[in-house]
Amino acid sequence: MSEEFTSGTVKKFLYVNRRAPHGSNYAQEGLEVALIGAAFEQDVAMAYLDDGVFQLKSGQDTGKIGTKNFSATYRALGDYDVKRVYVERESLERRGLSQEDLMPLVYKDEDDDWEEKPLIHVVSAEEMRRIIDESDVILNF
Template sequence: MEEENESGVVKKFMYVNRKAPYGTIYALEVLEMVLISAAFDQDVHMAFLDDGVYEIKKGHTPKGVGMKNFSPTYRALEGYDIEKLYVEKESLEERGLTEDDLLVPVEVMSRADLAKLMSEMDVVLTA
C-alpha cells in the first residue's frame, strides 16, 4: 500500500498511546493512522505509556464482550516496517506488568528518556 508522497518530506511521527483498549475506541482507530503514515514513508514511532501499555498486553480475548480482537494488528506492524515501539518503564511498573506480559517486541525506556525522545519528534498524536 504505497501512497503518493510527492513532497519527499520525511517527518518523525510519534503516536502516543495512553488509553486502555476496548473501553474506548482510540486504541483501535489509532492503528489505522499508524499504518497509513507508514504507507506515506514517514519515520513512525509508537509510544505506550499510562494505560496505553494495556493495549499490548498478551491474551486479549474480547469474544465475551462481543468486540473484535484487534491485538494481532500490533504483531503485523513489523510487516509495514513499523518497528520503533517504545514502552515506558514506570507505566509498566505502576500496573504490575513486565516486558514478558507484552505481545510484541518493544524497547522499554524510562520516563525521562521517553520525554527526550518525544521532544525530538516533528508530529505527535496522542490517542
C-alpha cells in the same frame, strides 16, 4: 495520494497511545492511523504509556464483551516498517506488568539479512520525554 507534495520530506511521526485497548476505540483507530501513516515512508515510532501499555498485553480476549479483538493487528507494525515501539517502564510497573507480559513484536531487519529483531523497547519516563521532544509530528490517541 498527493505524492508530489510530500515526496522527499521525511518527518519523525510519533503516535502516543495512552488509553486501554478496550472501553473506547481510541486504541483501535489510533493503530489504523499508524499503519496508514507507515505507507508514506516517514520515520514512524509508537509510544505506549499510562493505560496505553495494556494495548500490547498478550493473551487479550474480547469474547465476553462482544467487541472486535484487534490485538493481532499490532503484529503487523513490524511488517509496515515501524521499527521503534517504546513502552514506558514506570507505566508498566504501576500496573504490575513487565515486558514478559507483552506481545513479542518483531520486525525483519533488511540491513541484517532479514533477521527478526524485537520491536519493543522499554524506556524510562525520562527517555520517553526525550523521544517525544525529538519528534516532529505527535498524534496522541
